[in-house]
Each structure stands twice: as C-alpha cells, then as structure tokens.
Amino acid sequence: MLSLDLEPVNRREALRYMGFGQKLPEEDFLRRMDSLEARLIAQVRPRFIYRIDELECRDGCLCAGGLVLSGKSAAEHLEGCSHVIFLAATLSARADQLIAQAQARDMTDMLILDALASAGIEQICGKAEQQIREKLPEKYSTWRFSPGYGDLPLEIQGDLLRLLDAPRKIGLTVTETSILIPRKSVTALIGLSARPLPKRRRGCVSCNMRERCTYRNKGVHCSHVESASEE
C-alpha cells in the first residue's frame, strides 16, 4: 500500500465534470470551489496498490495473475505487451463522507465536491502510474484501461480487487453490482512492453466519466485527448 498526497486538481477538468463549457463560472463560484478543494485536500487520504503479472494465453484467453481478461478490447489494449500492471487507487472513504455531508447542507457544494473528487482520483491515478513507471525505466507502457471499458466486463472488479488484496491493503471494496466503494476509486490495467508501443488515442470508451458525460449525452466531445504513453 502506498499513500499519496492530493494536490490542487485540474480545474478545467472539474468544471467539465459539472457541465461547464468554454464559459467559466463567476468569480464567487470559483472562490467557493477553492474553499471546498482545500477541505478535500486536507481530509482525504489517497492510496494505491499495484502488482505486475506476466500476460499469458490460456485456451485462447488472455490471462494474468490467474485473472481472465476476456473480450476484444483488453486484447487490443494489451497487444504487444509482455506484462500487465494491475492498479487500484482510491481517494478514501473520507471523500464519500465529505460529499454526503455536503448533501445535507448545500446541493451546490455537493456537486462541486463530487466533481473535484472525480478530478482528484484521476490525479492520484496519474501520480501512481508515474511512480510505478519510474521503477521500470526500461519498459514502455500503455495508458490505463479499466474494467467496463469496451467489452472488458465490469464484473471482474471483484476478482481484481482480491488479487490485489485491495480491501485489506487500501480499503477498497466492490458491491454485488460491481460498483467500487469508496466511490472515488479506480482500477486499471496498464500493459508493459520492452519495445515501443504504437500510440493509440483515448476515446470516450475509456473515460471514467463516459456514463455521465454531459458532452457525450449531447453527442459532442470534450476534445480531451491524452496520448498513449509519454515515452
């Protein structure tokens, strides 16, 4: 288990989660975001855990660490990779508690905290990934691919968490309906290779907001595209 500090989050990202377009909200709204962000940063205790397993093909199925990674999407994502990093990260139960508390006081605060926390867990995942990659300087890696992306079933969350011993190590659990609790948490697969990997674009299919993206609902795109790998 490794802990990380949350830093001020990507403001544009948080605003986007709230549905703001190019037009920024007024000054007093931004000040309100500042004070809520300070509270979030002071109180959450982000943590992550990971392990690296060799990818193998068993009976035509892609496997790693005893876990079957079924479907086309995972295979495509991990093409050319020899190993996979299983990553789980959480902003901690405190984030959920703060959002729930805000709900009884002020719905606007709740919305803002929720968006800030969504941006926050993305930041933590990014940092976690960076830390792991620094330990593997000779490897090339893919971006983070999560259960539920493409046709990789959400239902593998439970087995993935067990493989990582995540409930015990970082307090991350999953419901019968495959929802991660604490809510501001992410699990992901990152492919590793000794050779450079082709750059792939991240589309909506691999965005954590894909199910409640206000842009996507309107049929447009947030034009938020990350490149595959820094290398």
Added chain:
Amino acid sequence: MWNQLLKNKKYICLDGGMGTMLQKGGMPAGAIPELYNLSEPERLIAVHRAYIEAGADIIYANTFGANRLKMKKTGRSASELIRAGVTNAKKAAQGTDTLVALDIGPIGQLLEPLGTMTFEEAYDIFKEEVLAGAEADVIVIETMTDLYETKAAVLAAKEHSTKPVLVTMTFEESGRTFTGCSVAAMALTLEGLGADALGVNCSLGPKELYPVVEDLCRWTSLPVIVKPNAGLPDPITGTFSIEPEDFAGAMADFAALGVKIFGGCCGTTPEHLRAAFARLDAMEIPAPKKKDIPAAVCSATCVVPITEPRMIGERINPTGKKRFQQALRENDISYILEQAVQQTDAGADILDVNVGLPGLDEKDMMVRTVKALQSVGDTPLQLDSTDPEVLEAALRVYNGKPIVNSVNGEEKSLRTILPLVKKYGAAVVGLTLDEKGIPQKAEDRLAIARRILERAEAIGIPKRDVYIDCLTLTVSAEQSGAQETLTALRRVKEELGLKTVLGVSNISFGLPNREAVNRTFLTMAMQNGLDLPILNPNIVSMAEAVRAYKVLTGLEENSVGYIEAYGAAAPAKPAPAVSSSEKETPDLGYALAKGLKEDCAKITARLLETHDPMTIINEMLIPALDAAGTQFEQGKIFLPQLILTAGAAQSAFGVIREVLSRSSEAPVSKGRIVLATVKGDVHDIGKNIVRVLLENYGYTVIDLGKDVPPQKVADAAIEHKVPLVGLSALMTTTLDAMAETIRLLQEQYPSCKTVVGGAVLTPEYAKQIHADFYAKDAKNTVDIAKAVIG
C-alpha cells in the same frame, strides 16, 4: 479456559501468519485459502502445529474469509468450510492446552452508509459464521476497518455463543482505520458491547503500531492484543522485512506498555513468535495499572469526552413543533437532517433524537432517522424515547457509543432500561424522579440518583457512564424550584462524583424574555457542575454562554474554541453564500439568481408580512425558477448554477412552510412523488437534485434514498397513492433492477406513471423497460411532473 489463561499466564501467546505460511508452501496469489480446509487439511494442521510448538496458547482456525459472500463462487458453503477449519485446528491442538479460535474477518463489502450492505445483513452473515464455529473455544474478530461491521460481528458473537470474543482492528499510521474510525471510538464502543479483549492487527509493522497501541491502552481497561505484520511489505515483491529478533524487541516494548496478548500477522512465522515469546519470558512484565478512562461518547469517527461542558442539541424533537410533526408524518427525513446540520454548525457536541409522535411507527422512524443522521454527519447521538423497544432498535443500529435518554428511579424503568444500556454499552441519563413523582427537596433527588447509580453498577454499567438529570422545573410556577435543582445538581456532582445533564429551556416557561432567564440559569448550572446542558444551540446567546464559561473556568486552554467561534480571524464557514452587502435591499429575484440563501429567507419573511404565501410562490418564486430553468435549457447557465438558485428557493419555501404550519393552514402541495435510486446503485446525486427541483415546484417528494429494493418502491407508491414514481440508475449493472421495479409497479399499481433518468439511460432503453417517461435532466423531470400531475 480463557479466564484461566488470563489469570495464570504472565502473557498470552497467539499464532502468526497463516497466509504467509501457505504462500511459502506454494499457494498462488489470489487463491482462496479457506478451500484448503477441505482439500488439504494436512497442510493446515502442519502450520497450526508449528505455531503450537512455537508456544501459541490460542491458534486461529483457517476461517478468516469463510463467509457467505466471499465463498459464493467456490461451490462450498461457508459453514462447511468453517466446520472443517475448526476441526483441523482442533486436531492440531489435540493433546495440548492450546485453544482454538474461530477466526472472523471482514465480509469484504462496505456497510451502509458508504456501501450497500445493511447492518442487518452483515449481522446475519456473521451469525452464520458464529453458529458454524460452535466447536471453537474462543471467537476472534480481526482485521476490521469499519466499526459498524465490527459491531455487527460482536453482537452476532455475543448473541449466539457464550465464548470469549477477542477483537482486533486494523489502523493506519494516522491512528484511524480506512473508514476513519479512531482508536478511542473503537475502545469505547467495543468494550461497551462486551468484547473480552481488544487490540490491533495487520496493516503496519510493530514500530508503526506503537503510538496506536499506546493510545488504545489509555482508552480501555480490557486486556490488549497486538498482532502486527513483520514490518511494512515491499511494494513490488510484497515481502516483509523484519527479522525475528527485531520483532521480539518490539514486542517487549508493547509488554512494557501493558499489552497482555501477543501474536503476529502477515509475514510473521513461527520463528518470529518463538523469538518474541523467549524475550517476553525473560522480561519482567509490569502488573496492569488501574486506569482512569474519561467519560465519553462517540460516533465511529468523532469522540466527545465529557471533560468540560458539552452542548446537547434538543431540536430533533416534535414536541410542540408543528413543522417537525408535519415532517415526520410526511416521512421528510431531509427536514430532520437539516435540523441536525444546523445544530452541529451552531456548536452542538451531541444531538438528542426524539421522533415519537402518536399514530406513527416510532421504532421504524427512529431506526431510519439514526441511519440517516449517521450518513451525513458524525456528531454522537442521544437516543430519546420512553419506549424500551424503540430504544433497543436504535441502540442496535447506532454506530458508536450513544447516550440513552432516559432511565428514572421507577422500578419498572430501572428493570427495563438499564439492561439495554449494559448490553449495548451506552451511557445513560438518569432522571431523578420515581413512582412518587419529582421530589421537591434536593436531598430526595440525590437519593434517587444514588439508587439509579447503585442499580446501574450492580449490572456492570461503569459509574462514568451514568449522567444524572436533576430536572428543571418552571420557575414561574415555583420560584424556589430553581435553587433546589441547582443544589441537587451540585450534590450529585460532589457526593456521587457523577456527570450531570439538564434541560435548561423549561426554566423560563410562562415568562417574558425567556432567553435571558435560560442563559442565566445555564450559567448558574454550569457553575454548580453541569456537564451536559440540553439546549437549542441555534440561539446564539446559549452557545455563547457555554463557550464563555469554558474560557472563564480555564477549561479551554488559550480560549482556542472561543476565538475560533467568534474571533475576527475565524476562518470563513465552509463555502458560505456570499452576502449581498453591495446591495442594500436585494429583491427576491436577485437573491435567487445569486443563490443567496440567507437573504432569500429574510426577504421571504418580510414579504410574508404583506403578501399572501401563494402570491409569493406563484408570482415571485416560480417565475424566477422558470427563468433559471430556461437559461439552463439554453445552455446559458449550467447545472451547479441552476442548483444554486434552487437551493436559495428552498430556503424561501422553508420560511413559507414554517409559517403555514404554524397557522395550521394546509401545506401547499401540488401532489406527491416517490423518488428512489434503484437497488444496487449508490449514486444518488442526480436523484437528490431532482428532489430539490420538484420540491421547489411545490411537489411533496417521498425520497426513499439509494439502493432501494423494487418492492419497497411499490409499497411506498401504493401507501402514499402517488401518481408518479421517479427512478434513477447510473450503472449499466443496475438497469435490471430498474426494469424489475417498473415491472412490479405496473403489476401492483398500474395507474402509477414512471419516469426514469440517469446517465446510462437512453430514451430507447426507457421504452424497452416500459417506463412511461424518460427525463434527460432534472429540469425535464419537473416538466414531466407538470404534465402528469399538473
């Protein structure tokens, strides 16, 4: 056997890591070790024997994860795996004095309010484990991080066995668990529930655990257990670093702190334990000191020691409050939560909760209220009812150590209430009255207090958990009564050494300027030794009196709390609505658009003096909301801004409702709507936004919350005869539950319409599951409600 161990042994030895030993023997990562109980018993027996040979007095059967949920996909039942696990351990222990523990670990899912598992379900799962492990000698509950889940396990163990129950939780270096439970909260709650030993295991190495254990030793009089990992694991290899000799040295340090029971968790082996036990044998272990544990109550994350006056907020109580009664009848939990939040923000340290109203199912309401309060805040609660059944139901589901309000000197009360207080480990308010009523003389009240204390102590309730209420009588009815109460209070404090509690607001009944009398009486009472005033913290001068008293008596070092509350440099309250000082008298439209809640309430109150409530609603509030809604639809403002306006409008409606309920006019309601986030789903933000908007437009919303079973939705719809039910789901995995809910509704209540929403929904899918309407956003839901209801 356990008692003999405790008495005869200088210290008690537990075993070390089981998983570690199995992995050394080749068990792959991600495997389910409990399956070995049936498939490879010899391997387990060998590990048990190794620990027995190392000196363990108690070995843990390999049953840690053997619960119904975790074993679901294994093809084996939890019970058969537990029975096999205990049998294996018994075989290993045959011919020795070693005891076998049934090992109960976390269920693996988080309980409400964070997760979806209910307290009752968790209890049931643990009960099954306890019954299956009947052959074990002791019960161990370990590696817990959620106090609520731990409470469910301890209750299940205590109610379905007579075995000793040892409990260890897992802490981080911060001294809290993953869910925020502190060491003190754990000790207060679990010692109260009747655990036989308490301690820590896993997560950290012995060095990191030292301050945590030090803290625990301060908060419990029970034997303390330490079962650490062999240091911190290497993040890449997962291996542990501490050698047996260093481990032994650390254990010796724990012994010096007063720890009695020692073992090892992840990464520890028989060698670690052998070294530790040798070291402990060689040292002199200090005899346990008598401890002075402070009187305190707590929630899982907030401990309130009664070492200085603490305010108990009295506002969650329907007595004499029409608006509150209306909220109870309408199942309006959010109104109750508002009362809680206001009082907490005003400085209440503890909240009294009374939801008794004739004609209402008080037990059901109490349980729901306690659970709802726990989901939005962590202020400890005082459970207030005259009905023992209601109290017991509340005590079961409360997460922490609450206060019971109240017991009194009547035989019947003593006989029914005190055993509940003991069983659930609560503190209790003792009223100084009995069959003959309230004695006039202080002396007689003192005598009742003494009797209550004796009876409490006789069944094992510690003296520090009895808080005496000497009862405030109305001074206008009998002027000497005030002095008598104060004298009784002082004598209870001085002669019995008990904490005292007193409702102060009654004193001024029938007098003008009640606030002055209340405040003065409060100050006098504190000077006479009052620890727990029950008051309305929203009245500024009352909270001020308590804070000022702490400054003047030196109870609050450097006046920290006082300055924090009133100092100019006080940090702004969390995200305050910006005041409109630049505009002298802002109009309602401006205040609404800017989301100025307080201004909205003030302006509305003023408008009510000259305007009819319906005029304000229809000609001012609704047009402003419509305008915001239109701007939202046009993309000129965004959801948070729409909600700002809706929130401000809510405060205006609050004022109007308050006034209407006082004048007993029928409340303005356009009709009722049931809202729910479907079974299995915990994302309720969207649903909550819909609720606020619907309420703004005058609909009465029966909000069933999140993770709501289909039948519960149907039942509520039928009970309240609603024409419209709104359902939300955010995950593809919970859409089935939505379809099922609609199916049930159409079968049992065909005239009811349904509207569905949530990010994963599409108009096509809505049609496919036979929903009547699909709402693309919260505003759209209001339009649909208008179309259906009018």
